[in-house]
Amino acid sequence: MPDAAPPVPTDGAKMMYLIKRRPGTTREALLVHWFANHLPGVIASQARAREAGHTAARRYIATLFDADRQGNHPWDGVAQLWFDQALPRPEQPHGDPPRDTFQQHAMPYVPWATQEYVVMDGAEHIPVEPLTLNDPYPCTRSGFFKVTFLVKAKPGADFDAFFDHWLTVHVPNVAQTMTAVGGFRYVVSHSLEPGLEPYAGMAELYFHDATGWRDYKQTITPDGMEQWGDDNGTLVLRSQTEMIGIP
Numbered sequence: 001m002p003d004a005a006p007p008v009p010t011d012g013a014k015m016m017y018l019i020k021r022r023p024g025t026t027r028e029a030l031l032v033h034w035f036a037n038h039l040p041g042v043i044a045s046q047a048r049a050r051e052a053g054h055t056a057a058r059r060y061i062a063t064l065f066d067a068d069r070q071g072n073h074p075w076d077g078v079a080q081l082w083f084d085q086a087l088p089r090p091e092q093p094h095g096d097p098p099r100d101t102f103q104q105h106a107m108p109y110v111p112w113a114t115q116e117y118v119v120m121d122g123a124e125h126i127p128v129e130p131l132t133l134n135d136p137y138p139c140t141r142s143g144f145f146k147v148t149f150l151v152k153a154k155p156g157a158d159f160d161a162f163f164d165h166w167l168t169v170h171v172p173n174v175a176q177t178m179t180a181v182g183g184f185r186y187v188v189s190h191s192l193e194p195g196l197e198p199y200a201g202m203a204e205l206y207f208h209d210a211t212g213w214r215d216y217k218q219t220i221t222p223d224g225m226e227q228w229g230d231d232n233g234t235l236v237l238r239s240q241t242e243m244i245g246i247p
Helices: 027-051 101-105 159-181 210-219
Strands: 013-019 059-065 077-083 112-120 139-141 145-151 185-191 201-207 235-246
Touching: 027 059, 027 077, 027 101, 027 235, 059 145, 112 159, 145 210, 159 185, 159 201, 159 210, 201 210
Parallel strands: none
Antiparallel strands: 013 077, 013 112, 059 077, 059 235, 112 185, 139 235, 145 201, 145 235, 185 201
């Protein structure tokens, strides 16, 4: 796979919040409180911040991960908020102490700052449709099969070399394969502080159904990512639903 010009980064920072429920909390309870009691509060708080001239998210989407083949959820979901710049690390994790019912059911979580690259947009295949009989947001969308890679780096990895290879060699390889099998959206997010985060980055691949993912796995060829990436520590999570807080 020849080198190629890297994709153009999205302006600002994409803040990730990986969510896992507390012991004793059912997944159903977590999701209900996330949608009903947490998303509206985040939407309102960002609106207030924007009106006051403070830093505010311009977009807010949460992905709900399916169980793995053993029926477990390494992570229940991830909230993604786009800001003009990366947020500082809080002195304490969010939810410690809880400020709403969702945080009572979720393990405390911290923001993870990333730089986003939208390689294949494909937004027309997953339109945002605001509600009409209730407040427009939050709402949900589905009708896709999404695969999220939480990419772990090997100990001592050269992140400059890793990210350069990822963008100039691996991204074209994945994009070419996605096009060949009918995948329609591909987004890569690199950690802004990879040495301090559990994951070096995230890749999000969207297909119309599980058949696309099956065909992708049968078609993709190695391109050298294994030199830096830790396959044993990397998670591959599937999802079919997203919650939209700020479109």
